[in-house]
Structures are given as structure tokens and as C-alpha cells.
Amino acid sequence: MIFKDxxxxxxxxxxxxxxxxxxxxxxxxxxxxxxxxxxxxxxxxVFAKTAAPREKLPSKLNEQYSTRETQTSYEDATTYNNFxxxxxxxxxxxxxxxxxxxxxxTVSIEGMVKKPVTLDIDALLKLAPMxxxxxxxxxxxxxxxxxxxxxxxxxxxxxxxEPLGSAKYVEFISLADPKQMPGLKRPVLDWPYRxxxxxxxxxxxxxxxxxxxxxxxxxxxxxxxxxxxxxxKYGFKSSKSLVxxxxxxxQPLTSWSASAPREYGFYSNVNPAVSHPRWSxxxxxxxxxxxxxxxxxxxxxxxGYGEYxxxxxxxxxxxxxx
Numbered sequence: 001m002i003f004k005d006x007x008x009x010x011x012x013x014x015x016x017x018x019x020x021x022x023x024x025x026x027x028x029x030x031x032x033x034x035x036x037x038x039x040x041x042x043x044x045x046v047f048a049k050t051a052a053p054r055e056k057l058p059s060k061l062n063e064q065y066s067t068r069e070t071q072t073s074y075e076d077a078t079t080y081n082n083f084x085x086x087x088x089x090x091x092x093x094x095x096x097x098x099x100x101x102x103x104x105x106t107v108s109i110e111g112m113v114k115k116p117v118t119l120d121i122d123a124l125l126k127l128a129p130m131x132x133x134x135x136x137x138x139x140x141x142x143x144x145x146x147x148x149x150x151x152x153x154x155x156x157x158x159x160x161x162e163p164l165g166s167a168k169y170v171e172f173i174s175l176a177d178p179k180q181m182p183g184l185k186r187p188v189l190d191w192p193y194r195x196x197x198x199x200x201x202x203x204x205x206x207x208x209x210x211x212x213x214x215x216x217x218x219x220x221x222x223x224x225x226x227x228x229x230x231x232x233k234y235g236f237k238s239s240k241s242l243v244x245x246x247x248x249x250x251q252p253l254t255s256w257s258a259s260a261p262r263e264y265g266f267y268s269n270v271n272p273a274v275s276h277p278r279w280s281x282x283x284x285x286x287x288x289x290x291x292x293x294x295x296x297x298x299x300x301x302x303x304g305y306g307e308y309x310x311x312x313x314x315x316x317x318x319x320x321x322x
Contacts, residue, residue: 058215111167208229
């Protein structure tokens with residue numbers, strides 16, 4: 001039996017020092033240009049309700065890439081998020097994402113490919129059989145979840161556009177529309193949000209192009225209508241609300257690496273042996289219903305997916321390529 005104290009919100013799980021440390025650092029960056037917009041931001045007292053109809057997304061469980069660990073509840077997974085395009089607090093995405101329009105929606109797959117294409121969301125949903133995979137998600141802040149995601153391997157889409165031999169990296173660009181995303185008023189990052197993977201990382205079977213969670217279409221606060229899930233890397237590598245996927249020859253400059261290169265490297269593999277400059281990464285607090293009573297657990301290298309991905313980094317100094 002799992003004890004869940006209703007008085008404890010998941011936001012109490014991340015160590016306060018880490019949350020306040022990171023948030024204050026980001027606010028310091030945003031100070032200045034953000035000040036003009038703070039009035040209306042702080043006066044915001046009507047929170048949006050994200051009670052859009054929850055449409056089912058039939059998927060077949062892929063047990064090879066799933067864990068039987070206790071799953072995080074739907075409620076916690078959809079109300080405790082980092083999605084700064086909607087605000088910096090954990091509950092901001094659930095409050096403000098209702099204005100995000102997920103249809104019509106297109107994604108451009110371009111760059112160093114033989115057959116560039118722009119596909120709408122309906123075509124993307126039909127491109128390959130939908131799978132359910134129960135992945136561990138490890139945030140760089142030291143908390144983690146276990147979530148059933150619905151999608152298919154990114155390689156299905158990349159193979160469709162036939163990458164050129166010179167394509168070495170894949171860049172992922174998220175939507176940045178101030179009309180829909182109030183968090184863009186605060187320049188905590190250089191919008192739009194950009195992330196990237198090496199080509200062999202993108203083609204790894206674990207890398208999931210994701211359209212749903214818990215057997216339903218993605219909630220807007222979780223990156224609807226299409227996002228990436230890269231389970232062996234810290235959560236910020238799994239870009240949300242994608243609009244462009246670009247194959248490149250050179251390593252793309254990613255948002256967090258550009259903002260704080262000493263703190264967020266390009267690779268960002270989960271690595272308990274490499275501390276964040278301001279906190280340890282050796283342990284994590286699993287959000288599984290036990291709140292602050294959940295004991296910390298040891299963080300596993302590559303978030304426990306080493307058997308699938310460690311070979312990608314053979315010979316690399318993972319303290320240098322963090």
C-alpha cells in the first residue's frame with residue numbers, strides 16, 4: 001500500500017534550496033527587459049483550466065523498453081512540470097497552457113536530408129504503429145517520475161526523409177508564440193527553445209517521438225501535440241511542442257548550453273558521478289505518491305538505460321562531455 005498525504009504537493013519534493021537556487025538564478029537573468037511585462041504577469045489571477053477532452057490514443061505496450069516500477073499518477077505528472085514557455089513555477093504550465101492551439105499543427109523535417117517534408121499532426125500520428133513505453137524521467141533538479149508514454153521511435157520519421165551521409169546532428173526547435181505562451185515575456189532563455197542530439201542518439205531505438213501519455217493524447221502542459229522523450233538524458237533534453245526537426249552537419253547550439261554552458265552541457269546524460277555545479281546528482285526523489293516521505297534513491301548512470309546507450313559514448317570522457 002502506498003501512503004499519500006493529501007497535504008503534500010509534489011512541489012515540496014524537489015529540495016527547496018535547489019528550486020530557489022535555480023529559480024533565483026533564472027530571474028536574475030530575466031531582470032531588466034522582463035520588468036516591463038511583470039505588472040500584467042503578477043496581476044494574473046484567473047488561471048486557465050486545462051480541462052480539454054482527454055482523447056484516447058490506442059497503443060501497444062512495448063515491454064522491452066518499459067519498467068514495472070510504480071508509475072507516477074496522472075495528476076502529478078500533469079501538474080508538476082518545467083515548461084518555461086508558460087511560466088517558471090511548476091504549476092504554471094497546467095495553469096496557462098490552455099491557450100495553446102494544437103490544431104492545425106505542422107512539423108517541418110529539413111536540413112541535410114534527401115526528402116525534406118512538412119507533415120501535419122494527423123499524418124505524423126499515422127506514420128508508424130503507436131507504442132506505449134513506461135520510461136523513467138529524471139529531471140536535472142533531482143526529482144524523477146515513471147510515466148507511460150505513447151509514440152514511436154524517432155528513427156521511423158528520420159528514415160522517411162532519408163538523411164544524407166553528412167548529417168551528424170539533429171536539432172529540435174519548439175514553438176515560440178507569445179500570443180499562446182505567456183512565459184516568453186521573460187527572457188530566461190533565448191527563444192525559441194532549441195535542443196539537439198547526435199545522429200546516433202536520435203536513431204537509438206529508445207528515442208521516442210511522443211504524442212501521448214497514459215494512453216491519451218498529450219496534455220498541452222506536457223508538450224502537446226508532439227514532443228521528444230530521451231529517457232537516458234536529463235529531462236530538458238526532451239523538447240516539447242516541436243515545430244522543426246533539422247538535420248545538420250555541425251553540433252547545434254542548444255538553449256540551456258547557450259544560457260549556462262558550465263551548468264548544462266550538450267550531452268546531458270544522467271550521470272550521478274558528475275554533479276551539477278550547484279548540487280549533487282548522486283540521488284533523486286521519485287514522485288510516486290509518497291511525497292516528502294519517499295526516500296531518496298541512488299541515481300543510475302544513463303538513468304538505468306546503460307545497456308542500450310552506454311556504447312554510444314565509448315572512449316568519451318563523460319566529465320568533459322557532460
